[in-house]
Amino acid sequence: MKKPLYLFGLLAILIFTACTNDEIPPVVEEEPITEDPITEDPTDPEEEPPVLMGEVQFLNANLVYDGLVLINDAGNNRAFLMDKEARLVHEWPLSNNLGNDAHLESDGVLLATLEADDPKITFGGQGGKIQFIAPDGTITWNFNYSSEEAETHHDVELLPNGNVLAMVWERVTQDMAANAGSSSLVDVFPEAIIEVDPRTDQIVWEWHAWDHIIQDFDETKDHFGVVADNPQLIDVNYVTIDNGDIMHANGIAYDPVKDVIYLSVNFYSEVWVIDHSTSTEEARGNSGGNYGKGGDLIYRFGNPEAYRNASGERLFKNNHFPNLLKGEQEGKMLIFSNGAELEQSTVYELQLPSEFNLQPNTDNEPEVIWTFSHPDLYSPKVSGAVLLPNGNRMIAEGDYGVWEVTETGQVVWKFNAQGFFWRAYHYDKDAPEISALNLSN
Numbered sequence: 355m356k357k358p359l360y361l362f363g364l365l366a367i368l369i370f371t372a373c374t375n376d377e378i379p380p381v382v383e384e385e386p387i388t389e390d391p392i393t394e395d396p397t398d399p400e401e402e403p404p405v406l407m408g409e410v411q412f413l414n415a416n417l418v419y420d421g422l423v424l425i426n427d428a429g430n431n432r433a434f435l436m437d438k439e440a441r442l443v444h445e446w447p448l449s450n451n452l453g454n455d456a457h458l459e460s461d462g463v464l465l466a467t468l469e470a471d472d473p474k475i476t477f478g479g480q481g482g483k484i485q486f487i488a489p490d491g492t493i494t495w496n497f498n499y500s501s502e503e504a505e506t507h508h509d510v511e512l513l514p515n516g517n518v519l520a521m522v523w524e525r526v527t528q529d530m531a532a533n534a535g536s537s538s539l540v541d542v543f544p545e546a547i548i549e550v551d552p553r554t555d556q557i558v559w560e561w562h563a564w565d566h567i568i569q570d571f572d573e574t575k576d577h578f579g580v581v582a583d584n585p586q587l588i589d590v591n592y593v594t595i596d597n598g599d600i601m602h603a604n605g606i607a608y609d610p611v612k613d614v615i616y617l618s619v620n621f622y623s624e625v626w627v628i629d630h631s632t633s634t635e636e637a638r639g640n641s642g643g644n645y646g647k648g649g650d651l652i653y654r655f656g657n658p659e660a661y662r663n664a665s666g667e668r669l670f671k672n673n674h675f676p677n678l679l680k681g682e683q684e685g686k687m688l689i690f691s692n693g694a695e696l697e698q699s700t701v702y703e704l705q706l707p708s709e710f711n712l713q714p715n716t717d718n719e720p721e722v723i724w725t726f727s728h729p730d731l732y733s734p735k736v737s738g739a740v741l742l743p744n745g746n747r748m749i750a751e752g753d754y755g756v757w758e759v760t761e762t763g764q765v766v767w768k769f770n771a772q773g774f775f776w777r778a779y780h781y782d783k784d785a786p787e788i789s790a791l792n793l794s795n
Contacts, residue, residue, distance in 0.1 A: 404439075404441040404442065405441065405442040406439075406440050406441060406442070407425070407434065407436045407440045407441075407442055407769075407771055408440050408755060408769055408770055408771025408772075408773075409440065409769070409770050409771070410438065410439060410440045410767065410768065410769050410770075411767065411768045411770075412766070412767055413764075413765055413766050413767060413768070414764065414766040414767075415766075415767075417746070417760055417764070417766040418438060418746075418758060418766050418767045419438075419742045419743065419744045419746050419758070419780075420437075420438060420783070421438070421742065421743075421780050421781060421782050421783060422435055422436070422437055422443060422780070422781045422782075422783055422788060423435070423436055423437070423438070423748070423756065423769075423778050423779070423780060423781075424456070424457075424458055424778065424779040424780075424781065425756070425773075425775060425778055426452065426454065426455060426456045426775065426776035426777050426778070426779075427452070427771075427773040427774065427775055427776075428452045428453075428454055428736070428773075428774045428775075428776050429772070429773040429774030429775075430772075430773050430774075431448060431451045431452045432445065432448075432452070432773075433445070433446050433448065433452060433456035433464060433466060434446070435458075435781075435788075435791075438767060440769055440771075443793060444489065444791055444793060446464050446466075446487050446489070446491060447487075447491035448466070448468065448487070449468065449485070449493060450468040450469050450470070450471065450483055451468060451469040452466065452467075452468060452469075452776075453466070453467035453468045453469050453479065453480065453481035453482070453483065453506075453507065453508065454467055454479050454481070454507075454508045454509065454604075454736070454776045455467050455508065455509045455510055455776060455777065457510075457512070457779060458779065458781065458787045459512060459787065460786045460787055460790065461787075461790050462488070462489050462787060462788075462789075462790030462791045462792075463486045463487065463488055463489075463494065463790075464485075464486070464487040465484075465485075465486060465510060465512055465518070466484070466485050466487055466510075467481045467483070467484055467506065467507070467508065467509065467510050467520075468481065468482075468483040468484070468485060469481060469482060469483065470482025470483050470498060470500035470505070471483075472500070473500055473505065474500055474501055474502045474505060475500075475502075475504075475505040475507075475523050475525070475543060477507070477523065477543070477597065477599045477602065478602075478735070479507045479508040479602075479604060480505065480507055481500075481505060481506045481507040481508065482498065482499060482500025482505045482506055482507075483496065483497070483498055483499075483500065483506075484496075484497040484499070484506060484510055484518060484520060484550070485497070486552070489790075489791050489792070495552045497518075497550060497552070497555060499520070499522070499548075502525065503524065503525050504522050504523065504524040504525065504546070505522065505523050506520045506521065506522050506548075507521055507522070507523055508521055508603070508604045508605065509521055509604065509605050509606045510606070511606050511607060511608050513549070513608060513610075514610050516551075516552065516553070517549050517550060517551050517552070517558065518549070518550050518552060519547060519548070519549050519606055519608060519615065520547070520548050520549075520550060520606075521545060521546075521547060521603050521604075521606055521617070522545070522546040522547065522548055523543040523544075523545065523546075523599070524543065524544065524545075524546050524562070524564070525541055525542075525543055526541065526542050526543070526544060526564060527541050528540055528541050528542075531590075532575070533575060533576060534564075534567065534569070534575060534576050534577055534590065535567075535569030535571050535572050535575035535576060535577050535578055535590060535591070536569065536571075536590050536591060537569075537571045537572075537591045537594055538591075538594050538595075538598060538600065540596065540597070540598045541598050542598040542600050543598050543599050543600065543601075544562070544563040544564045544567075544590075544600060544601055545562075545563045545601045545603045545617065545619070546560060546561060546562045546563065546564075547560065547561045547606070547615060547617070547628070548560045559630070559633075559634050559637070560634050560637065561615075561628055561632075561634075561637045561649050562637075562638070562649070563588055563601065565637070565638045565639070565649055566586070566587055566588055566640070566649055566650050566651065567587060567588050567589075567590040568581055568584050568587035568588065568589055568590070569581075569589065569590050569591055570589075570591075571591050577590070581661055581662045582661065582662035582663065582664075582714055582715065583714050584661075584714070585651070585654065585661045585663065585712050585713065585714050585718070586640070586647060586650040586651045586652070586712060587650065587651070587661075588622075588626075588651070589660065589661060589662070592621075592622060592660050593621045593622065595621070599621070600621065601619050601620075601621055601622060602619070602620045602621045603617050603618060603619045603620065604618050604619075604620045604674055604736075605617070605618035605674055605675045605676050605738075606618070606676075607676045607677065607678045607687075608630070608678075609678055611684070613629070613630050613631045613644060614627050614628060614629055614630055614631075614645075614652065614710075615627070615628045615630050616676040616678065616687070617676070618673050618674060618675065618676045618689070620672050620673060620674070621672075622656075622657060622660045623656055623657035623660065623668070623670040623671055623672055623673055623691075624654050624655065624656040624657045624660050624670065624673070625654065625655055625656050625673070625676050625687075625689070626651050626653075626654050627651060627652050627653035627654065627710060628649065628651065628652070629643040629644060629645045629647060629648070629649070629652050631643045631644040631645075632648055632649060636648045636649065637649035645710065651712065652710045652712060653707070653710040653711075653712050653718070654712065654718070655669070655704075655718060655719050655720050656668070656669050656670040656673060656689075656691075656719075657669070657670055658717075658718065658719065663714070663715065663716070663718070664715065665715055665716055665717040665718075666716075666717035666718055666719040667717075667719060669691065669702060669719065669722070670689070670691040671691055671692060671693050671694040671695065671696055672691065672692040672693070672694045672734070673689055673690065673691050673692065674689070674690045674692065674735075674736055674737050674738050675688070675689060675690050675737070675738025675739065675777060676689050677689065677738060677739065677740060677741075679741055683741060685705065685706055685708065686703060686704065686705055686706065686723070687703070687704045687706055687720075688701065688702070688703050688704075688738075688739045688740065688741060688747065689701070689702050689704065689738075689739070690737045690738045690739055690749070690750075692732075692733060692734050692735065692737065693732055693734070694734065697732050697734075698727060698729075698731070698732055699727065699731045699732045699733055699737065699751070700725055700726070700727040700731075701725065701726045701727070701739045701747065701749055702722055702724070702725055703722070703723050703724035703725070703747075704720040704721065704722060704723065705720055705721040705722075705723050706720050707720060724761075726747065726749070726759055726763055728757075728765070731749070731751055731757070732751075732753075733751045733752035733753045733754065734752075734753075735752050735753075735774075736750070736752035736774065736775065736776045736777070737749070737750050737751055737752040737775070737777075738750050738776075738777045738778075740778070740779060740780050742758070742780055743782065745760070745761045746758050746759060746760050746761070746766070747759050747761075748778055748780055749778075750775045750776070750777050750778040751775070752774060752775050752776070753774070753775075754770055754775070755768065755769040755770040755771055755773075755775060756768070756769040756775065756778045757769075
């Protein structure tokens, strides 16, 4: 029996009503797809590709400390901040060629040694100009110290009182040198240190190596004596060189606790320790100051051969960057031994003596508490090392770039570029020096 047609009509109405109550997603018409729907304006500075300062190798990324690195590239006259991917973070424009050191201070200002407009004493590391450089390149202090008679060079140090310590080459004529017992047949250029007040440009303290020399070359001349019996004095004839650069200091560090200066003296393969508590007058003599020795050396280390000491093992074959550690590591120093004829560089961490007791015919060398060397680590010039917060060491290899190694000596990161790398300094990303740069602006 056929069902009435109205039943089929009723059933169709019910089905249609039920379907319209379901949550059926609406049909959306697709827009035409362009060739590059996510491409933004290529001129947008936020989308510009990063500037890479060289190549990096992450040999163990999990052990690399994620900080920023200030590079002093004397070869290309650049002082720049980069991250561990070698991406450029900030660069300071320089008015003159980089003399060597450039160090970022807590207010974001760069303290830099630069070459003078017309340098007169032109050994490696020549300078003659010291500047404070604001992040935008504004020179907030400029100090010129360059003449035929004396010139600043290599390194500077900002003191807690706001003054600046600087190393100086000063000319001693051949006749004066000969009268002092020098065996050199040319003008010589021994080291001096000056302390400058940037507020007045006045030299408020100074020390001169020439005031503290000894010689056993000519008993008819001044300063004749037994070198081995006087470790507090400097053998003026330990190095003779045709151009007269007989000492070639290259690094300076200040210890505010002991009020002493550490001077890295490359050609002597030593670090000399000088009492800064003296007056300038006391610094010319051998009495006065906290240590009672005036400007005589209160300590020296690295090469006992430099003062005819048969005791103690020689550590350095040329040296750079006497890096005094701070905080819990106070009393220790990292220093880079270039290696010279060994063609092998070594980084030393030393435990410095709590009391300075420099004696003749005695082992006066500090305790070695850590070393690092590697067949690929060799730079005959410049270079240095810093301690990172996680215990790693970051090493600037002058002719190559920068290494990061762990306490156990594992190489975890390397940076390489074409340049001449004086030093590499570490800064945490939230350090006051970095915050002061306003990098997000």
